[in-house]
Amino acid sequence: PDLAAFESLVRGHAPKFFYGIPNSQNPSGRTYSEGKRRAVAEILEGTDTVFYEDDAFGELFFDGKPRPPVKRHLPKQTVISGSFSKIVAPGMRIGWIYAPAPVLRQFNVAKQAADLHSNFLCQVILHRYLATHDLDAHVARVSAVYGRHCRLMCDLLDDLMPPGTTHTNPEGGMFMTAALPDGVSSMEVFREGVHEGVAVLPGVPFYVDGGGEDTIRLNFSAAGEEEIAEGMHRLARVVRKLA
Amino acid sequence: PDLAAFESLVRGHAPKFFYGIPNSQNPSGRTYSEGKRRAVAEILEGTDTVFYEDDAFGELFFDGKPRPPVKRHLPKQTVISGSFSKIVAPGMRIGWIYAPAPVLRQFNVAKQAADLHSNFLCQVILHRYLATHDLDAHVARVSAVYGRHCRLMCDLLDDLMPPGTTHTNPEGGMFMTAALPDGVSSMEVFREGVHEGVAVLPGVPFYVDGGGEDTIRLNFSAAGEEEIAEGMHRLARVVRKLA
Numbered sequence: 001p002d003l004a005a006f007e008s009l010v011r012g013h014a015p016k017f018f019y020g021i022p023n024s025q026n027p028s029g030r031t032y033s034e035g036k037r038r039a040v041a042e043i044l045e046g047t048d049t050v051f052y053e054d055d056a057f058g059e060l061f062f063d064g065k066p067r068p069p070v071k072r073h074l075p076k077q078t079v080i081s082g083s084f085s086k087i088v089a090p091g092m093r094i095g096w097i098y099a100p101a102p103v104l105r106q107f108n109v110a111k112q113a114a115d116l117h118s119n120f121l122c123q124v125i126l127h128r129y130l131a132t133h134d135l136d137a138h139v140a141r142v143s144a145v146y147g148r149h150c151r152l153m154c155d156l157l158d159d160l161m162p163p164g165t166t167h168t169n170p171e172g173g174m175f176m177t178a179a180l181p182d183g184v185s186s187m188e189v190f191r192e193g194v195h196e197g198v199a200v201l202p203g204v205p206f207y208v209d210g211g212g213e214d215t216i217r218l219n220f221s222a223a224g225e226e227e228i229a230e231g232m233h234r235l236a237r238v239v240r241k242l243a
Numbered sequence: 244p245d246l247a248a249f250e251s252l253v254r255g256h257a258p259k260f261f262y263g264i265p266n267s268q269n270p271s272g273r274t275y276s277e278g279k280r281r282a283v284a285e286i287l288e289g290t291d292t293v294f295y296e297d298d299a300f301g302e303l304f305f306d307g308k309p310r311p312p313v314k315r316h317l318p319k320q321t322v323i324s325g326s327f328s329k330i331v332a333p334g335m336r337i338g339w340i341y342a343p344a345p346v347l348r349q350f351n352v353a354k355q356a357a358d359l360h361s362n363f364l365c366q367v368i369l370h371r372y373l374a375t376h377d378l379d380a381h382v383a384r385v386s387a388v389y390g391r392h393c394r395l396m397c398d399l400l401d402d403l404m405p406p407g408t409t410h411t412n413p414e415g416g417m418f419m420t421a422a423l424p425d426g427v428s429s430m431e432v433f434r435e436g437v438h439e440g441v442a443v444l445p446g447v448p449f450y451v452d453g454g455g456e457d458t459i460r461l462n463f464s465a466a467g468e469e470e471i472a473e474g475m476h477r478l479a480r481v482v483r484k485l486a
Contacts, residue, residue: 091363093358093361093362093363118336122364125364
C-alpha cells in the first residue's frame with residue numbers, strides 16, 4: 001500500500017478492519033517488502049483497527065522462502081488466514097485461521113451461525129493426506145513450476161506485446177497484472193480475447209470505485225508452457241489490433 | 244403461524260422476506276396444516292415479500308408422505324431449500340435450493356462471493372451415492388425409526404413427567420418441544436440435566452425477543468430406544484426435583 005495514504009486513512013477514519021494480502025496479491029502478484037510490513041504494523045499498532053492478513057498465497061514463493069507475516073509485528077491485532085485450496089485441492093473448500101483468542105471466539109460463533117461447521121469428510125481426508133504426505137515437498141514442486149510459468153509469461157509479454165505494455169513481476173502466487181498501452185480497453189481485450197480463444201480478466205472488478213480499465217489479470221498456474229506461449233501470441237495479436 | 248398476527252405484520256411492515264419451516268419445525272416439530280399452507284400463500288400473494296421455505300425435514304414424515312410445499316401455492320414468490328444433512332450425512336454440508344430464476348441469479352452471485360462454491364469432492368461422492376442407492380428406501384427406513392423414537396418419547400413424557408408438563412406431537416423430523424410445569428426454569432433443567440447425564444436444549448435461544456424460559460427441545464433421532472428410556476427417566480427426576 002501507499003503508506004502515507006494508508007496512515008492518513010487509518011488516522012482519519014479509525015476503521016474497524018483492514019483487509020490486506022501481503023504475499024503475491026490477487027490480482028497483481030505484488031508482495032509487501034519487509035519494510036512495508038513493519039511500516040503497516042507500526043501504523044496500526046495501538047489503534048482499534050484489526051488487520052485481516054489474507055495469506056492464501058504465502059507458501060507459493062518461487063524461491064521457496066515464505067515471508068514473515070505482518071502478524072509477527074502486530075500479533076494482538078492481526079487475524080491471519082490461509083487456504084488448502086492453492087496447495088492441496090481447491091474443491092475441498094478448507095482453510096485455516098489464526099487469531100487472538102477473543103476474535104477467534106467471536107469468529108467461531110459467527111461461523112457456526114453461517115454454516116454450522118466445515119465439511120467434515122474432507123477435513124478427515126485432508127488430515128490423512130497431511131499426515132501421510134510431504135506437503136512441503138509438494139509445495140516446493142508446485143512453486144518451481146509456477147515460477148517457470150511466470151518467468152515465461154513475463155518474457156513473452158516483453159517480447160510480443162506492443163510498446164506501452166507493462167506488467168508486474170511476481171515473486172510468488174498464481175497471478176500477474178499487465179497494464180495495456182494507452183487507449184486500449186481491458187473490457188475490449190477481454191471480449192476480443194474470448195473470440196480468439198484466450199481468456200483474461202479485466203482489472204475493473206478489482207477496483208471498488210473505478211479504475212482498472214487499462215489492466216488485465218493473467219493467470220500462470222493452470223496452463224502448461226506450450227499453452228502459455230500460444231495464449232500470449234493470441235493475446236498479443238488481440239492487443240496489437242486494438243492499439 | 245398465528246394467521247391474523249401474520250397478516251397484520253405483512254400488511255403493516257411489507258417485509259422483504261419471511262422465513263418459515265412448514266414441515267416438522269425446529270425446535271417444536273410442528274407442521275403447518277394444509278389450510279395454513281394455503282392461508283400463508285394467500286396472505287403473501289401479490290406482496291413484495293419473498294417466502295423462504297426451509298424444508299430440511301420435509302422428507303422425514305413418519306407416515307412416509309411428504310406434504311405439498313407452500314411453494315406450490317405461491318410459486319413466483321417462494322424460495323425453497325432442502326438439505327442432504329438430515330437424510331444422507333450431515334458432515335457433507337450439501338443442500339439444494341429451488342427458486343424463481345431472478346432470485347436464483349442473485350443467490351448464485353451472493354454464494355460465489357461468500358464461499359466461491361460448495362465442496363466439490365463431496366458433491367461428486369453424493370452424486371455417486373444418489374445414482375447407485377435407493378434414497379427413498381433409506382429415507383423410509385430412517386423415518387420409521389424416528390417415528391418409533393418419537394412415540395416412545397411422547398409416551399414416556401406422559402408417563403414420567405410431573406403434572407403440568409405438555410409436549411408437541413410431531414408428525415416428522417427430529418425434534419419436539421416440551422413445556423415444563425409452572426415455575427420450572429428451562430435453563431435450570433439444562434444445567435441440572437447435564438449433571439445427570441441428560442442433555443436438553445432450553446427454548447430461550449429460539450426466541451428473538453424473550454420467551455422459551457419454560458420450554459426445552461428434545462431430540463429423538465440420534466439416541467436408541469434404550470437410551471431414550473434411560474434419558475427420559477433421568478430427565479423426569481431432574482424436573483421433579485425442580486418442580
